[in-house]
Amino acid sequence: MPKRLAYSLSDEVLEHVFSFIQSDKDRNVVSAVCKSWYEIERWCRRKIFVGNCYAVSPKMVIRRFPQVRSIELKGKPHFADFNLVPDGWGGYVLPWITEMAGAYPWLDEIRLKRMVVTDESLELIAKSFKDFKVLVLASCEGFSTDGLAAIAASCKNLRELDLRESEVDDSSVHWLSHFPETYTSMVSLNISCLGSGEVSFSALERLVSRCPNLRSLKLNRAVPLDKTANILRLAPQLVEFSTCTYSAELRSDVFSNLAGAFSNCKELRSLSGFWDVVPDYLPAIYSVCSRLTSLNLSYATIHSPDLIKLVSHCPSLQRLLVLDYIEDSGLEALASNCKDLQELRVFPSDPFDVEPNASLTEQGLVAVSLGCPKLQSVLYFCRRMSNAALVTIAQNCPNLTRFRLCIIEPNTADYLTGEPFDVGFGAIVEHCKDLIRLSLSGLLTDCVFEYIGKYAKKLEMLSVAFAGDSDLGLHHVLSGCESLRKLEIRDCPFGDKALLTNAAKLETMRSLLMSSCSVSLEACKLLSQKMPRLNVEVIDERGPPDSRPKNCTVDKLYIYRSVAGPRFDMPPFVWTKDEDLALRLSP
Amino acid sequence: MQGGGGGSESGSMSTVSREDNMVVSSEDSSCRDESELELGLGLSLGGFKMHKVSRGGHYARILTAKDFPSVISASSSPSSSSSSSSSSSSSSSSSSLSRANVTAGTKRAADSVAAANSSSQVVGWPPIRAYRMNSMVNQAKNQATEGFNSTMENHKSEISTVEKGTTGISSYQNSGNAKLRKSLFVKVNMDGIPIGRKVDMNAHESYEKLAKTLEDMFLKTTPNFNPAGSRALELGMMNKLTRSSKLLDGSSDFVLTYEDKEGDWMLVGDVPWKMFLSSVKRLRIMRTSEATGLGMQIHILHVLLGFVSYSKVALNHNLQLHDCMRGTARDKEASTSRICQQTYKSKRKYRIVKAL
Numbered sequence: 001m002p003k004r005l006a007y008s009l010s011d012e013v014l015e016h017v018f019s020f021i022q023s024d025k026d027r028n029v030v031s032a033v034c035k036s037w038y039e040i041e042r043w044c045r046r047k048i049f050v051g052n053c054y055a056v057s058p059k060m061v062i063r064r065f066p067q068v069r070s071i072e073l074k075g076k077p078h079f080a081d082f083n084l085v086p087d088g089w090g091g092y093v094l095p096w097i098t099e100m101a102g103a104y105p106w107l108d109e110i111r112l113k114r115m116v117v118t119d120e121s122l123e124l125i126a127k128s129f130k131d132f133k134v135l136v137l138a139s140c141e142g143f144s145t146d147g148l149a150a151i152a153a154s155c156k157n158l159r160e161l162d163l164r165e166s167e168v169d170d171s172s173v174h175w176l177s178h179f180p181e182t183y184t185s186m187v188s189l190n191i192s193c194l195g196s197g198e199v200s201f202s203a204l205e206r207l208v209s210r211c212p213n214l215r216s217l218k219l220n221r222a223v224p225l226d227k228t229a230n231i232l233r234l235a236p237q238l239v240e241f242s243t244c245t246y247s248a249e250l251r252s253d254v255f256s257n258l259a260g261a262f263s264n265c266k267e268l269r270s271l272s273g274f275w276d277v278v279p280d281y282l283p284a285i286y287s288v289c290s291r292l293t294s295l296n297l298s299y300a301t302i303h304s305p306d307l308i309k310l311v312s313h314c315p316s317l318q319r320l321l322v323l324d325y326i327e328d329s330g331l332e333a334l335a336s337n338c339k340d341l342q343e344l345r346v347f348p349s350d351p352f353d354v355e356p357n358a359s360l361t362e363q364g365l366v367a368v369s370l371g372c373p374k375l376q377s378v379l380y381f382c383r384r385m386s387n388a389a390l391v392t393i394a395q396n397c398p399n400l401t402r403f404r405l406c407i408i409e410p411n412t413a414d415y416l417t418g419e420p421f422d423v424g425f426g427a428i429v430e431h432c433k434d435l436i437r438l439s440l441s442g443l444l445t446d447c448v449f450e451y452i453g454k455y456a457k458k459l460e461m462l463s464v465a466f467a468g469d470s471d472l473g474l475h476h477v478l479s480g481c482e483s484l485r486k487l488e489i490r491d492c493p494f495g496d497k498a499l500l501t502n503a504a505k506l507e508t509m510r511s512l513l514m515s516s517c518s519v520s521l522e523a524c525k526l527l528s529q530k531m532p533r534l535n536v537e538v539i540d541e542r543g544p545p546d547s548r549p550k551n552c553t554v555d556k557l558y559i560y561r562s563v564a565g566p567r568f569d570m571p572p573f574v575w576t577k578d579e580d581l582a583l584r585l586s587p
Numbered sequence: 588m589q590g591g592g593g594g595s596e597s598g599s600m601s602t603v604s605r606e607d608n609m610v611v612s613s614e615d616s617s618c619r620d621e622s623e624l625e626l627g628l629g630l631s632l633g634g635f636k637m638h639k640v641s642r643g644g645h646y647a648r649i650l651t652a653k654d655f656p657s658v659i660s661a662s663s664s665p666s667s668s669s670s671s672s673s674s675s676s677s678s679s680s681s682s683s684l685s686r687a688n689v690t691a692g693t694k695r696a697a698d699s700v701a702a703a704n705s706s707s708q709v710v711g712w713p714p715i716r717a718y719r720m721n722s723m724v725n726q727a728k729n730q731a732t733e734g735f736n737s738t739m740e741n742h743k744s745e746i747s748t749v750e751k752g753t754t755g756i757s758s759y760q761n762s763g764n765a766k767l768r769k770s771l772f773v774k775v776n777m778d779g780i781p782i783g784r785k786v787d788m789n790a791h792e793s794y795e796k797l798a799k800t801l802e803d804m805f806l807k808t809t810p811n812f813n814p815a816g817s818r819a820l821e822l823g824m825m826n827k828l829t830r831s832s833k834l835l836d837g838s839s840d841f842v843l844t845y846e847d848k849e850g851d852w853m854l855v856g857d858v859p860w861k862m863f864l865s866s867v868k869r870l871r872i873m874r875t876s877e878a879t880g881l882g883m884q885i886h887i888l889h890v891l892l893g894f895v896s897y898s899k900v901a902l903n904h905n906l907q908l909h910d911c912m913r914g915t916a917r918d919k920e921a922s923t924s925r926i927c928q929q930t931y932k933s934k935r936k937y938r939i940v941k942a943l
Contacts, residue, residue, distance in 0.1 A: 081718075082711030083772060087785045139718065165718040167774070170850070193718070195850075195868075275722075299722060349723075351713045381713060408713050439714075465712065490711070 015044045024049050046070060051485075051510050053091060053115065054535065057564040058099035068104050070134070071096075075115035077513045077558060078463075079488050081139065084515050084556070086541055088571045091115045094124075095569075101128035108157075109134035116140070117166075122147030126154035134160040144169035145194075152178035162190040164218075170195055176203035181210075188216040192242050192273065195220070201227050209234045215267075218242030221275040225254055232261035240294075241265070242273035250280040263287040272296035272321075279306040289313035293340075296321040298347050304358075308333040318374075319343040324360040324381065331364030335371025343377040344368055351381070351408060362389040369396040377402040384415040385442060390424025394431040403428055404439035410466035410491075413443040420444050426451030429459070436483075439463040449473040453480020461486040471498040478502035490515040495553070496523035503531050511560035518553050521545045527559070528577040535562045538575040545575055717772060724771060771864065777805045777841070777872035788864055794856050798843065805872060841872045 018041055021027055031041040047070040050056060061068075075091025093115045100107055107129045117140045125132065132155045137143075145168060151158065152175055176199060179186075186207065191199060199220055205227075208214060214235050219228070223244035232241070258281070262268070268288045277300045292314050297307070298321040307322065307330045317338040324346055326334070334341065346364070350357045362385045369375060375397045385407050394400075413419060420443040429435060429452050436458055440448065444467035452459070453476035460483050467473070474494035477487065479502055487509065495518035499506075506512060506527075521538065524545075528536045538545055539556040566576055776783040784804055791797040843855040847866040855863070855870070 079711065081716045082714050083717055083785075084711040087783070139716075165716070167718075169774075298719075347715065347719070348713065351715055381715075406713050410709070410712065463714075465714070491709075 011040050014040050018044055022047070043067060047109075048072070050074070052560050052562075053093075053096065054564060054567050055510070055560060055562045058096045060564065062099060062103040066103070067106075068100075069106055070109035070111075071100070071104075071107065072111040072113075073115060074113045077114075077488065077511060078486070079490070079513050079515065080114055084490065084513075085558075086539065086571075086573060089539065089574065090567065090569055090571070092569060093117050094121045097121045097124045097128075101125075105129065106131060108132050111136040111138070112140055113138040114140065116142040117147070118142050119144055119147035119150070123150040126150040129155075131157055133157055136160065136162040136164070137166045138162070139165045141167040144171040145173045145175040146171045149173045149175035149178040152176065152183075153180070156180075156183060157185055158183075159185055159213075160188040161186070162188060163193050164190050166193050168194055174200050174203060176200055176207060179203075179207055181206075183207075184210050185213065186211040187213050188240075189214070190216070190218040190242070191220050192218040193220065195222070199223065205231060205234060211235075212237070214238065216240035216270075218272065219244050221273065225258060225281070229254070229257040229261040232258075232265060236264040237267055238265055239267050240270040240272075241268060242296075243271065243277075244273055244275065250278060255281060255284055259284040259287065266291075268292070270294035270296075270319075274300035274302075277302060279303075282306060282310055286313050290315065292317060294319040298323055298345065301325065301349065304330045312337050314338060315340075317341055321345040321347070323347050323349045324356075324358040325349055326364070327359045328361055328364040328367065329359075331360075332367045332371075335367045339372060340374060341368065341372040342374050344372075344375065345379040346381060347379075348381040348408060354409070356383045362386055365389070366392050366396075369393040373397075374399070376400060379404045379406075379439075381406045381408060383408050384412070385421065385424070386414045386416045387419060387421060387424035387427075388416065390421065391427040394424075394427040398431045399434065400428070400432040401434050402437040403432065403435060404437065404463070405441055406439065407442040410441070411443045412441075420448070422447035422451065426455070429455040433458065435459055437461045440467055441465060443467075445469050446473040446476070449476040453477055456481055458483050460484060462488070464489045464492055466491045468492045468494060471495050474498035475501060478505045484508075485510045487511075488513045489517060491517070493518050495519050499523055500526060500530075503527055503534075506534055506559055507531065507561050509561065511558065513559075514557045516555065517557070519557050520551065520553055521548075522550065524554060524557060525577060533561055533563065535560055535566055536576060537570070539573060540575065541573045721772075773867055773869045775801060775804070775870040775872065778874045780805065786870070788867060793860055794863075797855075801843065801870070801872065842875050843870065844873050845870045 014037065018027075018030060021030060024047075027041060027045060031038045042064050043066065045065045046068060048061060048065060048068050049072045050061070051074050053073045053075050073093065073096060075093070076085055076089060079085055080089070091114060093112055097110075101124055105128070108131050110125065110132075111134070115137075117137055122143055125135070127150075132151075135151060135155075135158070140163075143166075148161075148163075148168070151161065189207075199222065201223065204219075204223070208217065208231050215238060217231070217235060217238055218240070219231070219242055221244050223231075225244070228244055232238070262285050265288055269291060271285065271288070271292060271294070274297055279302050282302070289310070290313065293316055295314060295317060296319075297310075301323065302310075303325045304327040307326045311317070311320075311330065311334050315337055317334075318340050319342060320334065320338070322330075322345070326346065331346075334344075344365075346360065360382055362382060365378070365380050365382070366389050369392065373396075376399055378400065379402075382405075385405065390405075414421060414424070421440075422445055425438075425440060425444070425448050429438070433455075435456055438452070438456065438459055438461070440463065446469045449468060449472070452462070456462075459481050462477065462481070462484065464487075471494055473492070474489070475498040477484070478498060484505075489512075492514075494514065499519060500523055524536050524538055527534065537558040537560075538554045539558060540554060542548075542555065545552075545554055570576065771788040772785040773788055774783050775786050786797070786800060786804070788797070791800060844852050845855050845863070846852050846868045848868055849866075852871070858866075
C-alpha cells in the first residue's frame with residue numbers, strides 16, 4: 001500500500017471508521033498511532049470510562065474529549081462495600097457534574113458506582129442535560145427522593161433509571177408522581193433499593209401503563225403481591241422483573257391472579273427479588289421458567305426441596321444467585337438440569353454462625369463444575385473445602401474467568417488433609433488461563449502467591465484476606481501478574497519490602513488497598529517521594545500517624561495512580577504527603 | 588510481626604495509640620486513654636494542633652428519653668460488653684494465633700485475633716455487601732414480628748419458614764452469644780452537618796454507650812489545620828463543625844431521635860434497647876430548639892404526662908418483662924417482643940409529628 005494513501009484518507013472517513021470501534025482499549029490504541037489519529041479520535045470519542053474518579057480531573061477529561069455523550073465513573077474502592085473504608089472518605093460526583101454541565105450539554109448517560117451523589121448533583125443533572133437518557137447509580141449514597149423528583153420532572157427522554165443497591169434517603173416526596181403524564185419513554189427502572197414509604201403504587205401503575213417500551217422493572221420489596229399481578233398485566237412485554245414481598249399466607253385468588261399474570265409475559269427472561277417468598281407461591285412462575293436465563297433467589301429463604309423443584313423447571317438457566325439453603329443436593333439437581341449455566345453465586349444464609357445451618361459443602365460446587373461445562377463465573381460461600389475439590393473444579397472448568405471462594409472461617413485448612421489451600425488455588429490459576437478475577441480464602445501460605453504470580457497472567461483483580469507468611473507473598477503477585485489492575489488485601493503480613501521493591505508496578509495498576517497489614521508509615525512516605533504519579537493515602541481514624549512510634553504500621557493504605565495529583569476533598573482521617581515531604585493533616 | 592499477644596507491644600500501643608472507637612471497629616466505643624490526649628496535644632506537626640474537648644461539665648450531651656422522667660428505664664442487654672470479650676479473647680487466644688495477621692499497633696489487633704477464633708467479630712468479614720446484610724436483617728425482623736402476630740401459624744410450611752427465619756434472627760440480632768455479633772450500620776445525621784456518619788448499633792449494648800459514641804463522633808471539635816496549606820473545602824464542612832460545637836458550649840443541647848421501620852420519628856430511649864435495635868432505621872441528632880419548634884415539645888409533654896398510663900401498662904407486664912429481659916432463649920425473646928409490641932403500640936399517640 002503506498003504511503004500516500006494514509007494521508008489521503010480524509011478526517012471524515014477516519015472518523016467513520018473509528019465509529020465502529022467501541023471498546024476503550026481499542027480506542028486508546030487508535031489514538032496512539034499518530035498525532036492526526038489522536039486528534040480525530042479525541043473529537044469523536046463519545047463514551048468515557050473512568051475507573052477511579054481521582055485518577056484524572058474532570059477538566060482534563062473535558063480538555064481531551066470535548067464531545068462526550070456517555071460517562072461512567074467509579075469512586076470508592078471495592079472494599080468499601082464491606083465497611084472497610086470509613087464514611088466520608090470521598091468519591092463525590094458534584095465536581096464532575098458541575099464541570100460537565102457546562103462542557104457537555106449533550107451528555108445523555110451517566111453511570112456511577114460507589115460514589116456520593118447529592119440531591120444537588122441530581123438537580124444539576126436534571127437542569128443541565130436536555131436530552132438526558134440514562135442514569136445508573138450503583139451502590140451510591142447521599143441523595144434522597146428529592147433528587148429523584150428533580151430527575152423525574154425534568155428528563156423528558158429518560159430511558160433508564162437504575163438505583164441498584166444505593167442508599168436513598170426518604171424525604172417523603174412522592175417522586176414517582178413527578179414524571180409528567182406525557183412521559184412515556186421508560187425502558188428500564190430499578191428501584192429495588194427504595195424503602196416502603198418511597199413508592200406510590202398508583203403512580204407506579206400509571207407510569208408502567210403509559211410506557212410501552214418498558215423492558216426491565218425491578219420494584220422495591222414493599223409492593224404487595226396483588227399489586228405485582230396488576231403491574232405485570234400492564235407490562236406483559238417485560239424482559240426483566242423483580243418481584244416484591246409475598247404475603248404471609250397462600251390465597252388461591254391471589255395465586256391464580258399472579259400465575260395468570262406471569263403466563264402473559266412471554267418475553268420474561270430474568271427474575272429477581274423474591275423477598276419473604278412463601279414456597280407455595282413459587283408455582284405461579286412455572287409458566288415462565290422454561291425461558292428464564294437469569295434467576296436471583298438470593299433473598300429468598302426457601303429451602304432445598306422447593307429450590308430443586310423450581311430449578312428443574314428452568315433448563316435454560318444461565319445465571320443463578322441463591323442462598324446456601326440450596327444445599328449440595330440442590331446444586332446436584334442444578335448440575336443435571338441446567339447445562340447452560342454460566343454464573344453461579346451462593347450466599348450464606350447465616351454467615352455468623354460457626355455451625356453450618358445448611359448442608360452446603362464443597363461437593364455442591366464440584367457437582368456444578370462437573371455438570372455445567374459453560375461455567376465461567378463463581379462466587380461461593382461455604383464452610384469447608386479441600387484441595388482435591390479445588391483441583392477437580394479447576395480441571396472441569398478451564399474456562400473460568402471469575403472465581404471467588406469464601407471459606408467463611410478465616411484460616412480454615414483443607415478438611416481432609418489439614419493442609420493449606422496453596423495447591424488447590426494453584427490448580428485454579430494453572431488450568432484457568434483466562435481467569436481475570438480471583439478471591440482467596442482459607443489457610444494459605446506464600447506458596448499460593450508464587451503460583452499466582454507464575455500462572456495468573458491474565459488476572460486483573462485479586463482479593464486476599466488472612467493469608468500469606470511474609471513479604472514474599474506480595475512480591476510474587478506484584479512481580480508476576482502482568483495484567484493486574486486491582487489488588488485488595490486485608491489482614492496479611494505484607495509490608496514495606498514488597499511494596500517498595502515493586503513501586504513501579506503500582507503505576508501500571510488502577511489501585512492497591514491494604515487494610516491491617518504490616519506497612520509502616522516510613523514506607524508510605526518513601527513511596528510518595530519515589531512515585532509522584534501515585535497518590536498514597538493513609539487512612540487512619542486513630543489520629544495522625546506521625547504521633548505513633550516509628551515501627552507502628554498504618555491502619556489502611558490506598559494507593560492509586562493519578563494524573564490529577566493529590567485530591568482536594570480529603571477528610572481528616574486521610575493522610576498524604578505534602579510538598580515538604582512530611583505527612584501532614586489534610587484539610 | 589506478630590502483635591497483640593497481650594505482651595509489651597500491644598501494651599505500649601494501648602497507652603500511646605489507643606484511640607476511641609469510631610464507626611468501623613467492633614470494640615466498645617467508650618475506651619479512651621487520657622494519656623494519649625496529652626501526647627497529641629504536645630505534638631505539633633507542621634503548625635497544627637489537635638484540640639480535644641475536656642471531659643466533664645462543659646461537655647455537650649445528647650439528650651435521650653432517659654433525661655425525661657420516665658418509669659421504664661432502658662434495659663441493658665445481659666450480654667457482656669464487647670470490649671471485655673474482645674480483650675479477653677485477645678489475651679486468651681494469643682497463643683493460638685495463627686497466620687491471621689495481627690499488625691502491632693492497630694486497634695484491630697483484637698479483631699484480627701478474634702478472627703482466628705470466630706469470623707463474626709471482624710469488620711467486613713465474611714465479605715458480604717452491607718446492602719445485602721441489611722436486607723437480610725430487615726427480612727429477618729419482618730418475619731419475626733409478623734410471625735407472632737399474624738395468621739402464619741396456621742400454615743405448616745410457613746411455620747417452618749418462620750422458625751428457620753427466627754434461627755437466622757437470633758444470630759443476626761445476637762440474642763444470646765456475646766461473641767457472635769454482626770454489624771448493623773445505621774446512618775446518623777446531625778443538624779448542621781452535611782455529611783452523615785454511620786454507626787454500628789450492635790457495637791453498643793445500651794443507650795448510654797450509643798450516646799457516648801455519638802457524642803465522640805459529632806460533638807468533639809476538629810483539629811485546626813495547617814494555615815499555610817489550607818485549601819478551601821468545597822462543602823465548608825469543617826467550618827460548620829467548629830461552629831456547631833461552639834454552640835454546644837454551655838447548655839444548648841441536642842436531642843437524639845430515630846426513624847423506626849414504620850417511618851415515624853421517635854425519641855431515642857423510649858423502648859427497651861433490644862427492641863430499639865430491631866426497629867431503628869436511622870438516627871438524627873436534632874437541635875432541641877428545632878425539635879421543640881416542630882412539635883417535639885408536645886411529644887415531651889406527652890411523655891411526661893403519659894408516663895403514668897404507660898407505666899400502668901408496663902406494670903401489668905412488669906413481672907413478665909423483667910423475666911423476659913433476663914432470658915436469652917428464643918421463646919423468651921418472642922414473648923418479650925410480643926409484650927413490647929403491645930406497650931409500644933400503646934405509645935403510638937405520643938409519636939413525634941411526622942412533619943419532622
